[in-house]
Every structure is written in C-alpha cells, then in structure tokens.
Amino acid sequence: MSETAPYASKPGLSLGRLYGTGPSPTRNEFQRDRDRIIHSTAFRRLQHKTQVFLAHEGRHFRNRLTHTLEVSQIARSIARALGLNEDLAEAVALSHDLGHTPFGHAGERALHRAMADFGGFDHNVQALRVVTLLENRYAEHDGLNLTWESLEGILKHNGPLIDAKGAPFGRYEEEGLPSGLDVIPVPADLRLDSHASLEAQVAAIADDIAYNAHDIDDALRAELVGLEDFLDVPMAGPIVAEVLDRYPDIAVQRQTHEVQRRMITRAVEDVIATSAARIAASGVASVEDVRMAGQTLVTFSPSMAAAEKQLKQFLFARVYRHESVMGPVLESEAVVERLFAHYMAEPDMPEAWGRAGRSADGAARARIVADFVAGMTDPYALDAYQRLFDARPDFR
Template identity: 75%
Template sequence: MIENGLNAPYASFSEQSRGRVYPTSESPTRSEFQRDRDRIIHSTAFRRLQHKTQVFLHHEGKHFRNRLTHTLEVSQMARSMARALGFNEDLAEAVALSHDLGHTPFGHAGERVLNELMAPFGGFDHNVQALRVVTQIENRYAEHDGLNLTWETLEGILKHNGPLIDAQGHPVGRYAKEGLPAGLEAIPASEDLRIDTFASLEAQAAAIADDIAYNAHDIDDALRAGLLELGDFADVPMVGPILAEVRAHYGDVAVKRQTHEVQRRLITRAIEDVIATSATQIAAAGVGSADDVRAAGQALVRFSPEMAAAEKGLKEFLFERVYRHEDVMRPVHESEAVVAGLFDKFTDGAEMPGRWGEAMRKAEDELARARIAADFIAGMTDPYALDQYERLFDARPEFR
C-alpha cells in the first residue's frame, strides 16, 4: 500500500516498518499503520474507554469528557498537526488512539493507588500497561494474544512522552526517581523498542496533542461543573489574552458561546504554535529520515518557548483550582479506596471471573498474583469496578 505522497522524508513509512511479532499477509487496501489504527478501534479496551474517568467521575454527568472522548479529541489534533507537517497521519492516529488504553478506572487516582500497591513488584505505569493490553491482554485473535501491532506503534505507545533512559542507561524524567517500570522485559516486539531514544515525529505529535486537549477541555469541563467562572481566567496564561479578545468582540453573547469561542481559539493557537515551531526545529536538526529523528536527542515537536511557559502557567492554575478542588478530591479519595479494596481482596483470594480466576488459580507466587490483580483492575470501567466492589464488600460508594 503506497503511503500518502505528501509525507516528508522524515516521516514514518509503513513500507519501511520494523514489522510485527507475528507475520501477516499484506492488505491490498490499507497500509500497515492503517491496519494498526483499525485493530485498536475494534479492540475491547478501546470501547471500555467510554466508561473510564478523565477528570470528573463517570456518574457526574453525561457531558463531561471520558477517556474515549478525550482520546478522539487527541487523535483529531494529532492528525491535524501530522498533516500540516508532512508526518504519517495514520501512525499519529494509531498512537493517539492507543495512548490511554492502559489507564485504570477513576482516572489518575486509580493509577496512583495501583502504583503504590504494586511498588513491591515494580510499580504500575499506564504506558507499559497499554503495551500489555495491545500485546498480551487483548485475546480475540485465533492465532495469538494481543493485537499484533507494528513496531512503530508499540514504540509510540511506550515513548510518546520521551525516552525512559539516557544514552548511559540512567532512567530519566519521572523514572529517575521511581526507577524503570516493571514489565518492559516481557513486552513482545519485533525488535528492541530502544527506550533510550525519542519516538517518531508522529508519536511526538500525539503526545503534544494530549497536552493541548487536556488544557482546553479541562477548562470546559471545570466551567460545566461550576468549579470556575469564565472570568476566573482573566489573568491566566494562554487563556487570559484570548478571553479579553472574545469579550471585546462578543461581550453581548451568552457565556456558553464565549466559552466555546475561548476554547476553540486556545486549541487553534496552540496547534498553530506547535506547527510553526516544529517546522523550524525539524529544519534546524537536519533530519532526513525517521531514524534521524530518533537519533536527534531531543523532541522536535514542541511549543515555542513563549507558549511553553504560558502552557506551564495554565497547568499550574488548573492543578490548583480544578484538580485539587474539594469537589473533585472528595470522590477521588473514595475511588482510591475502591481500587485499594479490590486489589487487597483479589490478591487475598477473592473470586475473579472467567480467565482471570483461572489465571489466578495457576499463579505460582505473590508477584504473579499481584500482576494478575493489577491487570484485571486496570481494565475495568468505573461502573464495573463499583459493581465488583459492591459484590465483595456489600457496599457501593455514592461519591457525594
């Protein structure tokens, strides 16, 4: 399948892919990265994102973002940037669609708890968990476990936020403090995933699209939830200047319409900034292939320094005023207790359904039991986790 003729030489081409673990016949109608995208969309884990928390818990309202709507928004932004910069749109989409498949129920609260409970066994990392999902846990194919995705998509899932170690083998970023996540050595891939390099430009586009989507849409959801009013953003970096423009031009329209105007302008300016900055960075780096990108030693898809500083200020504002708001933290604490209770019960021998119970009965040691429990819990939707908690504890948190 011939790739889009508009792709730049530093894009990823599926015809040059490092392949899949299990060989497959060629498709006459789809490229390899298009096949990856389709396999992800049709997976059970992808459908479950519809009932997993983004920031506001699932019960709180049908119009708040969940993991699925967030993922679709990230995918759209990643494709837009990939198209403008000559990247492979299909690979950018595949990475964006799969980047949250390893997230637990109840958002980051669930991940924090599982990471703490799994600390004696190497911790819990949602990117590694996403790889476990697409390489091992999904089990619909007759010939193998997993979705059998290409090396490039697996690389993007693991490294879209950057390398895990530096050239000397020392963990970097969050891993410098926590150590490398457990399970990396068990991930099947056609070749080594090269955790000391940055991923493709397509994966980098998916990563920055994730940041843009979080910022813009958490503003929208916080306003819907009544945690903030639009005027609270008047002095906030990135948003304040846009709000002033909107009020100057549309001061007489409904606040709901002003909010949407602020949100769409925020997304547009962030994406346009990334496109302009990244084009300059790519040219300055002199990369001529996808492997040149990996060897560049830096992220080439990025905000300008001015936009990066403003984006950091916006994140700090959201962290203080939204993510740590009492109305958000109260159900967060209750959901943490749910995840911890489930983990304790399952590792202590509580019945697990289907193949999970079968696997637990065959587990030979504490590490194996903990990993099975973590895999089972991480795959749950919010409602299913509550159902399991009610079954085991005869109580159901109301998150009030």
C-alpha cells in the same frame, strides 16, 4: 494523503509485526494498526473510564474515549501540516490511554501504591501489555499484533525511558523503570534510550493541547470556576478577554466554546511553526535521524510552553484539587486499593482471570490482579466493590 517528508515514518519500511500477516490491498500497515485499535475491547472500555470528572455528575463531561478522539483529531492536523504520516500519529493517539485504570489518574495512583512491592504500575507500560498480551480477539495470537512503530510510540511518546548509559531517565529517574517491560513480546528492540518518531511526538503534544482546552470546558460546566477567573491566566487569559469583548451578550456555553476552539487553534499553530523550524534546524533527514536527534523536535515555542505550564498550575490548584473533585478522587482511590487487596488475598476473579490468579502467587499474582483491575471500567469497578463489600461510594 499527500507525499510525506523524508523524516516521516514510512509504512512500507516498518520493522514489522511479531506475527506475520498477508498484505492488505486497501490499507497500509499503520492504517491496519489504527483499525485494530479502534475495534479492540480496551478502546471501547474508554467510554466508561473517567477523564477528570466522574461520570455520575452528568453534564457531558469528557471521558477517556472522548478525550482520545479529540487527541486523535489534533494529532492528525499537526502531522498533516508537518508532512508526517497521519495514520501512525492517529494510531498512537488512539492507543495512548489504553492502559489507564478506572477513575482516571486517581485509579492509577492507587494501583501504583498497591503495586509498590511488585515494580509499580505505569499506564504506558500497561497500554503495551494491553495491545501485546491482554487483548484476546484473534484466533492465532494474543494481542493486537501492531507494528513496531506503533508499539514504540505507545511506550515512548513522552520521550526516552533511559539515557545513553542505561540509567532511568525523565519521569523514571526517581523510582526506576516500571516492571514488566522484559516480558512484553515485541518484534524488535524498542530502544528505550532513543526518542520516538515525530508521529509519536505529535500524539504526545496533541494530548497536552486537548486536555488543557477540554479541562477548562469541563471545569466551567462543573461551575468550579468562571470565565473571568481565567483573565489573568497565561495562555487562556488573552483569549478569554478577546471573546468576552467581542461576544459579551451570548450564552456562557457559547463563550466557552469560542475560548476552547481558539485555544486549540493557537496551540496547534504554535506547535506547527515551532516544530517545523526545529526539524529544519536539526538537519534530520530520516526517521532514524529523528530517533537519534537527542532532543524532542515537536514542541511548543518557549513562550507558549511557559504559558501552558502556568495554565496547568492554575488548573491544578483551582480544579484538580477543588474539594468537590478531591472527595470523589479519594473515595475512588480507596475503591481501587481495596479491590486490589481483596483479589490478592482471594483471587475470585471471573473465568481465566481467576484460574490464573489462583495458580500464581507473589509478584506474578500481583501483575494478574493489576491487569484485571486496570481493565475495569468505572461502573464495573463499582459493581464489583458493591458485590464484595456490600457498599457503594456515592461520590457526591
């Protein structure tokens, strides 16, 4: 990798890990983080967790793992162009969804409702719990023992959690901070009122770019919309018109791929140009300057941001809330809520989970149950549901 910019994160200047490790002769600290994430159990489970469309549908829809890999590729491309540390951007991208529940955002909503009396459920905080507490592969410690920079990126890639006065900020303004942050072991204060590194900001916007493009692809595969339906939609419309004009007679799947790859390319190029200008204008000269900049520096241009917002509104109305999607969504929410209620009443979870659940009550038991249910894959959750209730949702 070529030399990075002065405001990029430097693995040699990392704030370190909770547990000391010897130096590696072949990998820097952020590369080691990336490798630990890839080899984790939670990462493998992403293969069997829903992105938008449940796996029973077939048709090669994205799952959490394929989405994560797409985010990782986009993040590396943007980081490279901006002179940032590609390895840290990749590590944050690969870990950003490790805290997701089965059945995608439907499962998260259900678990958040179930945990309402116990501080709620947040997938970014859950991802931190996964990499610091719940992974149990190593002989000498729990968790993956990631660097502070990777932990910061997992928690704060979408921005600060509190403002300078300590009040919950952004998405946490209404309901307050999720519970559990105070028990997560970290090597140093995660500084909830500051922005994360540019590498983490890159991972966040790569997430947006990836799911905008692949949700269009998956929606077309599901035949919920046609390409022509996007002609009047900002961001996608001009590209669809361009592809249909140039390739009117090729198969729809080829047309769709042309649209998808051009959308990704133009979004990435917009982010690179916009962010480079914002970084230069901000005058940041170090990663600490980035954290204290008081603003997100990796962004879309105003015109692209407005178009992207309208595209999301279209997808929400025509795809995410389509009756063929909402039926399985509501059923999967019921599965998660009923599993949670059962294990709270009777913590007959397997092995150490069950022992921990039986020895705890109240909020402590709720957090154990939430950890267990959140870690389930879609098939595991359905099998558990069938075993406990002698029923299995069809989702058709």
